[in-house]
Amino acid sequence: MIDKVTPHITQNEPLLFERSSPGKKAYQLPELDVPEVDAAEALGAENVRAEIAGFPEVSEVEAIRHFTRLSTWNFAIDYGMYPLGSCTMKYNPRINEQAARTEGLAWAHPYQPEALAQGCLEVMATLEAALAEITGMDAVTLQPAAGAHGELTGILLIRALLEKRGNPRKKILIPDSAHGTNPATAAIAGYAIENIKSSETGVLDVAALEQIVNEDVAALMVTNPNTLGVFENNIAHAAEILHGKGAMLYMDGANMNALVGIARPGDFGVDVMHLNLHKTFSTPHGGGGPGAGPVAVKKVLEPFLPAPRLKKSGKRWAWDYRRKHSIGRVKAFYGNFGVLIRALAYILAHGGPGLRNATMDAVLNAVYIRKRLEAYFDLPYQSPNMHEVVFSDDRQAAKGVRTGDFAKRLIDYGFHPYTVSFPLIVHGAMMIEPTETEGKREIDQFIDAMISIAKEVETDPQLVKTAPHLTRASRVDETTAARKPILRWKPA
Amino acid sequence: MLAACGVNSPEELFQHLPEAVRLDRPLDLPPGISEYEIVQYFRDRAGDTALGYASFLGAGVYNHYRPVLVDTVVSRGEFLTSYTPYQAEISQGTLTTIFEFQTMICQLTGMDVANASMYDGSTAVPEAAMMAVRATGKGRVVVARNVHPEYREVLHTYAKYQGMPVEEFGYASETGGIDLEDLERKMDDLTAAVIIQSPNFFGIVEQVKAAAEIAHKRGALLVVVFTEAVSLGILEPCPDADIVAGELQSFAISPSYGGPYAGIIATREKFLRQMPGRLAGQTTDSRGNRAFCLTLSTREQHIRREKATSNICTNQALIALMATVFMTVYGKQGLRELARQNLAKAHYLAGKLDLRFSGKYFNEFVVRAPETINKELLKKKIIGGLPLGRFYPELKDCMLLCATEMSKRADMDLIASHAAKPQAQPQEVIA
Numbered sequence: 001m002i003d004k005v006t007p008h009i010t011q012n013e014p015l016l017f018e019r020s021s022p023g024k025k026a027y028q029l030p031e032l033d034v035p036e037v038d039a040a041e042a043l044g045a046e047n048v049r050a051e052i053a054g055f056p057e058v059s060e061v062e063a064i065r066h067f068t069r070l071s072t073w074n075f076a077i078d079y080g081m082y083p084l085g086s087c088t089m090k091y092n093p094r095i096n097e098q099a100a101r102t103e104g105l106a107w108a109h110p111y112q113p114e115a116l117a118q119g120c121l122e123v124m125a126t127l128e129a130a131l132a133e134i135t136g137m138d139a140v141t142l143q144p145a146a147g148a149h150g151e152l153t154g155i156l157l158i159r160a161l162l163e164k165r166g167n168p169r170k171k172i173l174i175p176d177s178a179h180g181t182n183p184a185t186a187a188i189a190g191y192a193i194e195n196i197k198s199s200e201t202g203v204l205d206v207a208a209l210e211q212i213v214n215e216d217v218a219a220l221m222v223t224n225p226n227t228l229g230v231f232e233n234n235i236a237h238a239a240e241i242l243h244g245k246g247a248m249l250y251m252d253g254a255n256m257n258a259l260v261g262i263a264r265p266g267d268f269g270v271d272v273m274h275l276n277l278h279k280t281f282s283t284p285h286g287g288g289g290p291g292a293g294p295v296a297v298k299k300v301l302e303p304f305l306p307a308p309r310l311k312k313s314g315k316r317w318a319w320d321y322r323r324k325h326s327i328g329r330v331k332a333f334y335g336n337f338g339v340l341i342r343a344l345a346y347i348l349a350h351g352g353p354g355l356r357n358a359t360m361d362a363v364l365n366a367v368y369i370r371k372r373l374e375a376y377f378d379l380p381y382q383s384p385n386m387h388e389v390v391f392s393d394d395r396q397a398a399k400g401v402r403t404g405d406f407a408k409r410l411i412d413y414g415f416h417p418y419t420v421s422f423p424l425i426v427h428g429a430m431m432i433e434p435t436e437t438e439g440k441r442e443i444d445q446f447i448d449a450m451i452s453i454a455k456e457v458e459t460d461p462q463l464v465k466t467a468p469h470l471t472r473a474s475r476v477d478e479t480t481a482a483r484k485p486i487l488r489w490k491p492a
Numbered sequence: 493m494l495a496a497c498g499v500n501s502p503e504e505l506f507q508h509l510p511e512a513v514r515l516d517r518p519l520d521l522p523p524g525i526s527e528y529e530i531v532q533y534f535r536d537r538a539g540d541t542a543l544g545y546a547s548f549l550g551a552g553v554y555n556h557y558r559p560v561l562v563d564t565v566v567s568r569g570e571f572l573t574s575y576t577p578y579q580a581e582i583s584q585g586t587l588t589t590i591f592e593f594q595t596m597i598c599q600l601t602g603m604d605v606a607n608a609s610m611y612d613g614s615t616a617v618p619e620a621a622m623m624a625v626r627a628t629g630k631g632r633v634v635v636a637r638n639v640h641p642e643y644r645e646v647l648h649t650y651a652k653y654q655g656m657p658v659e660e661f662g663y664a665s666e667t668g669g670i671d672l673e674d675l676e677r678k679m680d681d682l683t684a685a686v687i688i689q690s691p692n693f694f695g696i697v698e699q700v701k702a703a704a705e706i707a708h709k710r711g712a713l714l715v716v717v718f719t720e721a722v723s724l725g726i727l728e729p730c731p732d733a734d735i736v737a738g739e740l741q742s743f744a745i746s747p748s749y750g751g752p753y754a755g756i757i758a759t760r761e762k763f764l765r766q767m768p769g770r771l772a773g774q775t776t777d778s779r780g781n782r783a784f785c786l787t788l789s790t791r792e793q794h795i796r797r798e799k800a801t802s803n804i805c806t807n808q809a810l811i812a813l814m815a816t817v818f819m820t821v822y823g824k825q826g827l828r829e830l831a832r833q834n835l836a837k838a839h840y841l842a843g844k845l846d847l848r849f850s851g852k853y854f855n856e857f858v859v860r861a862p863e864t865i866n867k868e869l870l871k872k873k874i875i876g877g878l879p880l881g882r883f884y885p886e887l888k889d890c891m892l893l894c895a896t897e898m899s900k901r902a903d904m905d906l907i908a909s910h911a912a913k914p915q916a917q918p919q920e921v922i923a
Contacts, residue, residue, distance in 0.1 A: 016592050016820055027559065027826035032833055033901040034840035039726055042835055043852050047697050049728040054599045055824040063561060063820050067589070071570035074577075074585035078569030092573050095527050100748070101563075104538030109549045110750035111878050112542045113870070119537035120749045133520050145611035145751065146806040148793070159653060184793035184803035188622075190653035193798045231509055261519050262506055268513040278806065286566075286810025287586035288576035288770065289609070290752035306649075328649035332552060332614035332642035333750025341534065348533060351524030360502035367497045367505055384508045411582055416575075422794075440493055466778070468581050474778040476580035481775035481787040485764070487605050488595040 004080070004445050005414035007470040013069040016056040017489050026060040054491065073472055074287070075416050081442050085388045085419035085431025086179070086227060088257050088279035090362075093349065096283065096342035105341060110333040114318050120337065121317035125310050127344045128294075131275060134355070135253070136266025137296035141305045142335040147254060149330060150274025150293025151185040151221075153306060156327045157272055157297060158219050158248045159189055160304040164325070169218035169247070175204060177227045177423040182252060191218060198425055202226070202381035206234045206241065213245045223252040224265070227423035227431070228381050229366060229388035231258075239269025248272065253296075256280045257435070258363060258387035261356025265296075272297045281343035292339035306330050361436035362387045365443060369432055372447045376454045380426050387435070393428035396454065399461045403428045406453060408475065409467035413449035546903045547875040548841075550856040550894025551693070552613070552640050552719040553750070554742045556830075557898060559821045562744040562814050571813055576770070576806070580785035581777070586809065587784035590772035593816045600721075600819075601736040602729035603758035607769035609812040610755035610804065613719055613739025614643045617687065618650035619768045619802055620737040620757055621658075624685035624713040626766045626801065631656055633685045634678045634712075636670045638663040638692040640719055641883040647687075668694040668849030668858065672702055679710045689717040690730075694849055694892065695838075695856030697727065704732030713763075721815075722896075723854045725822075725831030735759045744818035745811055754808035754815055765791065768802030830897060837895040837904070844908035848890050856894040858887065861911040866891070868910050874903055 039048045058066065075082070082089035100106065108120050128140040144150040155172065162168045171194050172186040183193045196212065199205040204222060213220075220242055224232045232238070239249045251265050251273035257280040259265070265273050277283050278291035285291075297305065307326040308319035319334075350358060363386050370379070370389040378394035393403040407417030407430070419431035434443055456464050466475065499505055506514065525533070547555055566572060570585055577583030577590075590608045597606035610616040621633045633651065635644055637660050644660070651658045661678045662671040670688055679686070686707040690698035700716055707714040713734035718724065721742040729736070741753040759767060765788070773787035793800040822830055834855040848858040858880065866876040881888030895904065 015588070015595075017595065020823075023825075025823055025825055026561070026821045027823065027830075029826070029829055029833060029897060032836055034836050034904075036832070037836045037839045039832065039835060042839055043697055043727065043854065047728055047852065048726060052599055052725070052824055052827060055596065055827065056820050057823045057825065058820060060561065060821070063817070064564065066820070067565040067817060068568070070585040070588050071565075071568045072585065073583075073588070074570040074574045075579070075582035076570045077573035082573075082575065084575055087575055089573075089575060095530055097567065097572075099530060099534045101746075102534040102538045104541035104543035105534060106746040106748050107543075107555075108541050108749040109547055109553055109555070109747045109875070111549050111551055111553070112545075112547065112875055113866075116542040116545065116870075116875070117749065119540035122540065123534075123537050130521060136515075145615065146804075148803045148805045149611060149615070152803060156649070156653065179805075180792075180794040180797045180800070181803050181805050183798035184796070184800040187798040187800075188650070188654065188803050190655070233508070233510060236510070236513060262515060263509060263513045264515055267515065276806075284572045284810065285575045285806075287571055287574050287583075287813065288809030289807040290611075290754075290809075290811050291806040292752075328652070329642060329645040330615075330649055331646060331751070332612060332640065335750065336752040337749040338746065338752050345530050345534070347521065348530055349524050349527070352519035352521035354524040355519060355521070360505070363505050364493060364497065364502050368493045371496050371498070384505075386505075407579070408581065411579070416582065417579055471581045473581045473584050473781065473783045476777050476783045476785045477775045478580065478785050478787065481773040481785050482790075485771075485787060486774035487591075487764075487771055487787075488598045489591070 003448065010072050010472045011069050013066060015489055016058065016066060017054060019062060019066065020057045022057055024057045024059045026058060026063045080414055081434065081438050081446050082416040083418050083432045083434050084416065085390065085433040086254060087419065088433060088435055090282055090435035091437040092282055092284040093346065096345045099345040100338045100341045118317060121310060123341060123344055125317055127340050128310065130347050131294055131296060134260055135273060135296040136264025138299040139302040139305060140294050140296045142294045142340055143306045143331050144293035144295055145331055145336050146289065146291035147274055147276040147293045148181040148185060150295045151181055151252065152188055153295045153330050154250055154272045154274055155185055155189040157301045157304045158250065160327050161301055162218055170216045172218055173212060173220040175222060177425045178221065178223060179252060179254060182221045201383045202228045202230050203232050204234055204238055206237050209238055210241050213241055213247055215245065217245065217247045219248040219250045221250045221252060223254055225255045225258045225386045228390050229385040230381065230383045231386055236268045254279060255387060258359060260359045262359055272301055277339055277343040282346040283339050283342040290336050290339055292336040358436045365434040365436065365438055369434060369443060369447060373450055376451055388431060388433035390426050391430040392426050393430060396457045397428055399457050401457045401461050401464050403430050405465045405467065409453045409464045410449060411468040412470045415446055415449060542875060545873045545875050546900065548893045548895060548907065549875055549878055551878045551892055552739065553747050554720060554894060555896050555898045556722060556742050558744040559818065561821050562817045565817045566810055566813055571810060577786060580783065584784060587772050589813055589816050591774065591784050593812050594772060596819045597756050597758050600724045601758045602731055603736055604761040605764050606756055606758035607767055607771055609808040610757055610769055611808060612751060612753040612755045614646040616737035616755035616757050617643045617717055618647045620715045620735045621647060621685050621687065623735060623766045623768060624715060625656060627763050628684045628711065628713060630682050630684035632682045633658045633687060634683055635660055635687040636663065636689065638670065638694055639687060639689040639717055640693050643717065667851040668696040669699055669851045670703060672706065675703065675706055679706060681710055683710055683712040685713050685715050687715040687717060691720060691723055691854045691856065694858045695853040696849060696851035697854060700730035701732055704730065720854065722831055722834055725827035726835065740815040743815035745814055752808060752811050754811040766801060769804055769807060833897040837897065837899045841895045841904040841907065845911055855896055856892060858890050858892050859911065860889055861891055862889065865910045869907065872906060874906065876907065
């Protein structure tokens with residue numbers, strides 16, 4: 001029945017603290033070549049701690065086995081298809097990892113003299129230029145650490161510009177299909193949020209937008225293609241409406257992987273946007289980070305970008321700190337440089353034509369999945385999709401199986417689940433994004449698994465509702481975890 | 493596949509995009525290059541850096557040895573190429589290591605709970621301030637001038653639009669520690685948080701207890717920031733702090749020209765619900781075995797949207813894992829031994845130089861020395877200290893130096909030969 005996986009043996013492994021025994025060690029330090037210092041004298045006896053109570057004590061082989069065994073309890077892109085919609089789980093090329101570890105770059109100190117950091121600055125300048133070309137924008141800052149951080153930077157830029165024009169305005173408009181970070185960001189930037197309902201076709205309702213936009217509106221935050229995977233066909237018109245009232249258009253670039261080489265936000269009226277380098281540009285998610293969230297802007301917003309900015313004087317790059325209109329820093333130093341290296345390596349490897357091909361493959365894969373699955377699942381929005389497709393669990397729910405249960409059963413078939421219950425405008429959403437990484441064979445296996453589970457729902461819904469059955473951990477009790485939080489280990 | 497999609501070419505899949513928005517030319521980027529060429533490209537860039545130089549820079553980013561095990565573990569595809577562990581059943585590896593990370597951060601800081609990481613130390617500071625605002629219902633923050641200057645800049649950026657006034661208080665010119673009288677003056681009953689750093693930006697161990705008393709007397713929380721995590725191997729964490737916001741770069745995270753690093757926030761149990769960021773918690777699976785999952789997500793943006801405690805989503809999981817492996821490798825004895833070596837090296841170098849402040853210091857210190865010595869040292873492939881005039885005009889004749897276990901005695905002697913302290917004048921003895 002199950003084509004792809006059979007369970008493999010994983011070993012039990014206690015927590016580090018349970019493994020510890022006094023006196024074991026995994027470290028080596030060289031002999032001290034200077035005289036010892038009395039800690040109590042140097043630091044004040046009251047400032048010196050007795051010990052780090054509870055800290056682990058293990059040998060080197062125990063340490064490597066510990067982490068290796070734990071690692072086998074994870075699913076990963078390296079194991080198979082990871083079709084999390086909106087998260088863009090594409091292959092993470094290993095050359096990127098090696099590039100980021102190049103010694104002179106990995107060991108560069110952010111305060112080393114600029115004359116001795118030219119290689120770093122060159123990498124950053126090259127990436128800035130490439131991202132400006134890809135997005136069709138005029139200037140890029142690489143400082144933000146992740147997508148949500150980029151959003152905050154972008155909204156603060158808008159706020160600074162509007163303030164300079166005399167009125168920062170009061171609210172940000174956000175479609176009901178948006179990522180949760182959008183409203184959270186607007187709130188942190190001091191704005192009220194007004195939700196706008198999507199149209200019946202799952203896109204921005206421009207007529208409704210026209211009614212709402214007034215002098216109180218600072219910006220519209222829109223994801224394009226949106227979280228249904230549908231291109232916002234009226235985006236240019238929306239930009240005109242906003243600009244007509246002195247408001248700005250912010251684009252969440254989480255789905256930029258559907259557009260690279262095909263269309264550029266700068267060409268369809270976007271004033272400011274962020275990119276997630278850990279999505280579109282293949283840097284690894286690493287179990288939840290690090291990311292990088294560069295922000296690209298039109299000329300009018302450039303003076304407000306975070307300081308410092310890269311500047312070329314003669315043949316040398318330098319940091320320009322004298323930026324009187326800057327919103328200030330959003331992060332110490334210059335950005336997640338190690339992530340920036342990886343993204344540039346990806347861009348260099350693909351080149352212009354390769355990036356465009358990746359976009360086309362990503363969209364082809366998603367459209368193919370849609371075509372092959374639409375007979376089995378409810379498709380609430382019929383508009384053409386791009387890099388992802390969102391079904392609902394409508395038909396399966398009739399048998400008492402919800403999207404979350406269905407997703408858990410996918411695990412038994414050797415796939416990571418799709419994104420569950422998002423976007424919120426689709427009840428019981430099943431959001432599938434294959435990325436360009438997957439070949440036809442893996443995708444067909446995924447499709448077969450989806451169809452097979454849909455049949456199980458008809459014949460044996462209980463089997464699906466209690467999945468996964470083949471994992472090391474069975475269904476995890478998240479309710480108890482939240483009700484009685486245990487957030488650290490303590491000795492028994 | 494094209495046939496199944498009902499098209500003849502992939503281009504047709506984009507026909508529904510309005511003509512006007514479609515790019516009508518190829519991207520102006522060079523064609524792709526091979527793996528070998530990419531390696532060479534970055535090696536060439538690295539040739540135009542400080543490769544081969546010894547460095548005595550600290551100031552929030554430290555040169556510590558990275559045990560080989562760290563990259564061995566984080567290079568495993570299971571950790572490297574997995575997403576945020578929302579699907580607990582197939583993410584127990586990541587979740588267990590986060591739980592261990594949270595535990596070790598609590599053990600190090602003496603706090604009750606710690607989150608799964610923030611972007612870095614600098615962004616952890618405004619997050620801690622906003623947390624204090626939520627916890628106290630007050631709106632104002634005071635921050636010491638000897639907190640890392642770039643961290644303060646980030647705090648000001650975040651605070652500006654939130655109706656969160658930020659005021660700075662001074663440091664004592666003699667000791668380099670916070671000026672308690674100035675702190676007392678800047679306090680009022682609307683203050684939500686007092687933010688100090690220990691060891692502070694000048695490397696001086698702060699008077700945390702005294703600051704806590706002043707903060708608590710006015711109903712404010714004390715936020716203690718750290719940038720040099722190795723100091724926690726030997727320094728007593730302050731039991732009177734309410735929130736600890738720190739940077740773990742010292743724990744096997746490459747300097748990497750400023751990032752990616754990993755920040756943390758740790759706090760008291762009673763402030764748990766105000767904490768930003770992800771948390772892993774212990775529970776059981778349906779067979780009754782111990783298991784872990786992300787928890788208390790009703791604080792977070794994907795559930796609470798505009799009412800969330802923070803907008804943070806992606807954090808620094810893999811970097812936090814580096815720190816976890818580092819803490820495991822060094823362990824209880826090793827971290828202390830490492831801290832002792834740092835202390836010894838710094839005191840060896842500082843002992844030969846003209847110290848600006850009298851406060852107790854760990855592995856960084858401010859010396860009076862003209863910027864010109866850095867030029868001399870560069871000729872010998874040594875990067876000297878950070879000239880402080882750029883951040884503190886009153887310290888324009890001073891620089892911040894750092895010595896770690898990586899600092900060689902010969903290099904330190906060389907620095908001393910360029911910047912030795914003036915010969916001590918015979919002092920008059922007052923009977």
